[in-house]
Amino acid sequence: MSDTGGEVQTYTVRLELVDEPGELLGALQPIAEAGGNLLSIYHERGNLTPRGHIPVEVDLSCAPARFETIVESLREAGVNVIQAGSERYDEELVVILVGHLVDTDLSDTLRQVESCADASLTDLSLSAPRGSDDTSSARLRLKTRSGTNGKALDKLREIAADKELQVVEPLTEASQ
């Protein structure tokens, strides 16, 4: 047994900072010290929280057992943590759509997938053969929030059914 507490996961932490020099650096230090690995920092300068502070979104990875310690050490360091959790688009979903993709407005389909299925498209491959009445195929690689693949697929099915497209779904259990 190791003390890392399981496989490393990614987490998003939302903080609010006073707009003063050195504030951000001060806030990030406890993360590294508590064993977290910084992935990205999104500093929304133009946006202010209701209290007039600057919202900052920090993505980090760490072992699940470490995460609580990191949030605690942030709070101890006087950082205002608004939200902490693994609410991140860190699951992948690959599907193939088959049908009259172009005639049914592929970009509209993709827009619907992103907004309704709460997924972000990371990669698209389209294969449309010779004749225009032939069906074409598209492979969509989507990022979804952890634990929401099932819901995203339900939505995707609805969107596809509306346009008479077929969804070839992945068999997730078998890929382990």
Place this chain on the structure above:
Amino acid sequence: MSGARLAVLGAGAVGRSVVELAAEYGHTVTAVADSSSAVVDPDGVDTEAVLDRKADAGVVGDADPADAIEGPYDVLVEATPTTLGDAEPGFSHVKQGLDRDKHVVLANKGPVAERYGELRELEADSEGEIRFEATVGGAIPILSTIEDFGANHITAARGVLNGTANFILSRMAAEGLDYEHVLAEAQDLGVAEADPTFDVEGIDAALKFVILSNVLADGDQEFTLDDAAVDGITDIPGTALDLAAEDGRTIRLIGESTPEGVSVAPRLVPADGPLSVTGTLNIVQLETTHAGRLNISGRGAGGPETATAVLSDVSRLVE
């Protein structure tokens, strides 16, 4: 049961192989019937002569098919065509056998998929027992594996149970050919029938997964084809297989039996995973409660393969 007397209903690919191989398994064929004729002999029919006559004249003997059902036997082997809905004439054949307190071994999927509850009730009122290993995955011992584990120790079954659809998809993926082209090739090779509807529309696979669900539910719930969500492979273009391949995946017609229900659809699976069997091979994965996942694969169809499952069932019957 050893040294059983068999009445074989159906003299197609399966029935003929049962007749041919019965002696090798220590059993005696006392009756054979096809759709229009029958041969009955309490001491055992001359199997070679019967098979020759079927090949030459299209009949198995001079008797009436009903004589075979009413004849002398310990085990009725039901190998007539699979039909949907009322599953006739198979269902009535099974009923007549059980009403006479005889055992019945089925290769015919219809009665087990469409009228499972009634079949079990008839069995409960009879001294006879029913077995149907051959209905799911031909030669692969799927039902006997479930029986060994106990249905309550298996939480789900999934896999590929139609060789024709699997042959078509794996050829399309390997050769970059379209569905129509590969279907024609499969028909030339005798892998697909002239009317391939049952296979390519997923119905045949669905019947097998419905049977699996019935067995796994163990009386708590009954399933029929109507309860299954079924999608076939006829609309899968070559381009979809190409896109899957670029991503290390492929498409297979996958069935699933879970407590929630039965589904059959083309699904994306890892190209090098256990479910991406090629050609006419079949595979079933069983999720067990204490022993992880079991993969069982092999030949899911064919006369001798299916007859092997029928004859193993006969041997498993309790006297």
